[in-house]
Amino acid sequence: LESFLEFVRKQIDIEEKVTFTKGTNFASVEKCLTALHESRSKGRPGKYTTAALQIRTQERSRCLLCQKFHDISVCTQFLASDVDERWRIAKRLGLCHSCLKKGHRKIECGVARKTATGEISIHDLLNRKDAGDKKIDDKPEENITKVCLKMNVDRKDGSSSYSNGSLQIARAVICAENGIKRTVNCILDSGAQRSFVKREVVESLGLNGPKEHITISGFNQRNEHRKLMRVELRLKGVDNDNFCVINALCVSHLCGKVPPNPPMEEHEHLKDLKLADQFPRGEVEIDLLIGIDHYYDIVLNEIKRVDTSKPTAVKTIFGWVVCGKNISQNRTHLLHCKVNEECKCECDIIKKFWELEALGTELRNEFEVNDVLERFKNEVRFDGERYVVKLPWKSPEVQVPNNYELAERRLQQLEKRLSNNNERAKEYDEVIKNYMDRGWIEETDESDGIPGKTWYLPHHAVYRDDKTTTRCRIVFDASAKYQGTSLNDFLEPGPPLQNQILDILIRFRRFKIGVQADISKMFLQIRLDPEDKDVSRFLWRNMKDGKKPRIFRFNRVTFGLNCAPFLAMAVLHHHAELNQAEYEEAAENVKRNMYVDDIVLSCEKEEDAIRRIKELRKLMEIGGFDLTKWSSNIPTIMNELPSEKIEEHKQVTTLGMSWNCKNDELSYNISMELDEEELTTVLCEIEAKINARPLTFVGDDVKDADALTPFHFLIGRSFVDLPMMSTPTVEEDELPLNRKWRKRQQIILHFWKRWRNEYVTTFVSRSKWMTKRQEPKEGDIVLVKEDNTKRENWPIGRITSVLPGSDGLSRTVEVKTAKGIFTRPVARLYLLEPANTR
Structure with a gap:
């Protein structure tokens, strides 16, 4: 009995909260009641789970802390x-x-x-x-410094003046139906979409109205979602009986005080006009803002203006409104400014926004950044010719699986593609031989690998027909997965050490003379520690199918590794710091004006440019780096450079942009993925996907055409599309027409995946049956939840029979899907379309 009374007490408490609380989340109430019924059905009278006794009773949009309407x-x-x-x-x-x-x-x-x-x-x-x-001050006025400035500007003619602007201010009378009248100051603002009135004015007049959800957008793209009361206001002029009815939204505060009005005696064109505002007057507060929704209900088609230096008069139903430029002679003005001391926070936000991540590496927390960088400084060494580095492993005891099988399979796929083009196959083999001749790679044996430190890099080629020298570039894939992991998964990408490209561009064109150079094969100029060579192996056999692949390994840092950008920049910064005493200016330039392998200079005089070029070349040669592709907008400063080191083309690429050295113009080349006809084709395909969306379900059999679509109204039948490729991969060595077709298919497939996953599933609001009044009915179209299946792949079914329980509530139904008739609990069904709506 005691347990039962306790239950009744809690039940009454819940019912009272549900009854007297506004904006209750009824889904939560229904969930609690369902939990109570389920608890009762389990044969545990008087004992209920904690979840069954918890309920949300606060208003949905009301703050739990201050009880105002916001999150x-x-x-x-x-x-x-x-x-x-x-x-x-x-x-x-x-x-x-x-x-x-x-x-x-x-x-x-x-x-x-x-x-x-x-x-x-x-x-x-x-x-x-x-x-x-995130922190802000609860009392903004305490954190604002009020500054009073005395402004007295001297003109060339010896007189003193101050230029100010007058806003469109008018005085009007609001007449309420209860007979109460109030004079208010109005501002006409054609930049506002809606009209607003102070809540204090509305309350004094005893007005009321419906609520409306709106989004208020202000400066800095700040949006505020609010629920405001809309009232109807009857306005008339102070000195006339011209009436106007407007709708305005109630807000607690509109804006700050409006500055004082100057006298109008000195303006001849404004004499004998009935002005809607007082001239002169002191500071006033605005009570009503009239936006563009009622702006032209107030403003009439008559304007008086002399020139741009004089104020303009605009006729309104309240009288003439004076606005525009206003020149006051021999008058001292006080300008009241508010200096917000928290602007530092916004600067920090902007600064954080521009902390761009370099080459795909992520910003790490401070501990990880320092740890990786400290390990690099302790392990890097110079062997007399070049720098030697170790790979930044995430763990010293890492065990890498041997992925020879994957590398061999990828090699066979590569050979199959290259077999269709003998010229490209020959170029590929020449690049491998060039690597051998330069000592960047060496041949090794399969048995020489260190257990747990042996990995084979799959590779493929990228061909650039616009290149005059190296058309074929081999890309080594350290992100290829084997047994669910890749080599990059074991390596720390390191902190981003790249400089901001925008800062470099600004410094690059600061002075008259611009100079640009490129570090030849930057990553391959850094040697790899012998302990880490076997994780950068790869296979090649010169297109001989019956021959066992030869095994090579890199002696240098490979670009495909996620840590390669960090290692390259860290070595360059380390080299610059070691030689800063002797080459101070060049070392500073390496640390500040380098982006990836591009380095730029900006000089005011030609002799300075020549000197800095020589100093920079010497510094880089000490570390084993070769600067090539020199270019400048002043060709004479490169006369002392070897001809093979100079970029012959007048249009060069620097910092990701195209630089015309002759005209000294920087531009950005945009590559068009689709021409006009291809774009039209893609848009037509997308239109077909959209017009195939379901509008409502028809028929009694879920196996039939299950939905009525816009196509039934456009062409009289459903749309039948040809099957698409699941993965339309664009290969570099394909014929141009094939590449274009695959690219188009790739774009359409990408749209279809997003359309299906992100939009189609939101057509109908899915909900569960939680109370008796929402019981499932025969004929309801439902979505049947299935475990281990994506939501967009859940089957659609129709309820054929409702199976009520002993208490009259239906917890189980029979559902007919394309696979047959099944018995399913209501808790696993989501209502798509009720039977009584079709």
Whole structure:
């Protein structure tokens, strides 16, 4: 009996909260009631789970902390607290630490993300590392410095003046139906889409109206979603009876005070006009903002203007409004400024935004960055000719699987492609021989590999027909997966050491003379430690199918490794620091004006440019780096360079842009993926996908044409499409027509995947039957949930029979799908289309 009374008490408490709380999340209530019924059906009278007794009763859009209509993540009071206080608030209010919502825990959160270590992430506002950027002051006026400036500008003629602008201000009378009248200051703003009125004015007049959800957009692209009351206002002029009815949204505050009005006696063209505002007057507050929705209900088609230096008069139903430029003679003005001390936070946000990641590497936390960099500094060495580095392994005890099988299979695929083009096969073999002749690679034996440190790199070619020298470039794939892992998975990418390309571009064209050079084969100029050579093996057999592949390994850093950009830049910075005493200017230039393998100079005089070129060449030669492809907008400064080191073309590529040295113009070349006809074809295919979307289900058999689509209205039948390739890979060595067709198929397939996964599944709001009034009915179209199946692949079915329980509630139904008739619980069904809506 005691347990039963306790249950009744809690049940009454829940019912009261549901009854008297506005905006209750009824889905949560229904879920709780279902949990109660399920608990009762399990034969445990009087005992209920914790989930069955929890309920959300707060308003959906009301802040749990200050009870205002916004989310707690944008609450001023919450943001004003430090991180420790936010944690206390979150615990006190029972908030989820991942989404700051009430009603569930972090491990049950549906929007929680997982970190790299597999842990569930916490909300940014609770993160002690990132919280500094989020904090704002609860009392903005306390954090604002008010500055009063005395402005007295002297003109050339000796007089003193100050140029100011007058806004379109008018005085009007609001007449309420209850007989109350109030004079208000209005501002006419054609830049606002809606009209707004202060809540204090509305309350004083006793007005009321419906609520409306809107998004208010301000400066810096800041959007605020709010629910505002819309009221109808009857306006008339102060000195006339011209009436106008407008609709306005109620807000607590419109804007700051409007500056004082100057006298109008000095403006002859404004005399004898009935002005809608007082001249002169002091500072006033704006009570009503009239936007473009009612702007032309107020403004008439008459304007008085002399010239641009004089104010303009615009006729309105309230009288003449004076606006525009206003020159006041011999008058001292006080300009009140507000200097926000928190602008530093916005600067930090902008700075963080421009911290671009270099070459695909991710920003690491400070501990990992220092650890990788410190390990590099301790391990790098100079052997008298070149620098020798070790690969930055994530763990010293790493065990890499031997992927010889994968490399051999990829080699066979490569040979099959090259067999169709003997010229390209010959070029490929010549590149391998060139690597051998230069000592970049060496041949080895399969048995020489270190166990746990042997990996074979698959490779393929990229051909550039626009290149005059090296048309074939071999790409080594360190991201190829074998047994679920790749070589790059075992390596630290390292911190990004690249300079910001925008900063380099600005410094590059700072002075008259610009110079650019390229480090020839930069990655291959750095030697690899013997311990790490066997993880950069690859196979090749000169297109001889019956011969066993020869095994090669790299002696130098390979570009395909994710750590290669870090190692190259780290070596260059290390080399510059070691030789900075002797080559100070050149070393500083390497550290500041280098991007990947491009280095640029900016000089004011020709002699300075010649001197800096010589110094830079000497510095790079010491480290074993060769600077080639020199170019400049002043050709005479390169006369002392060897001819083979000079770029002959006047249009060169530098810092990812095209530089016309002759005209000294930087431009960006945009490659067109599709021509006009191909784009039209792609758009027509996309249109067909969109017109094949389901509008409603027809027929009684789910095996039949299951949905009515726009095509049934356009062409009288459903759309039949030809099957597409699952993976239309674009190969470099294909014929031009084949490549174009595959590229088009690739774009269409990409659209179809996103359309199916992101949009089609949102056509109909899926919901579960949670209460008696929402019981499933025969004929309902449902989505049947299946475990281990993606949501977009869940089968669609029709309910053929409802199986009610002993308490009258239907928890099980029979569903007919394309595969047959099955009995399924209601909890695993999602309603797509009720039977009574078709």
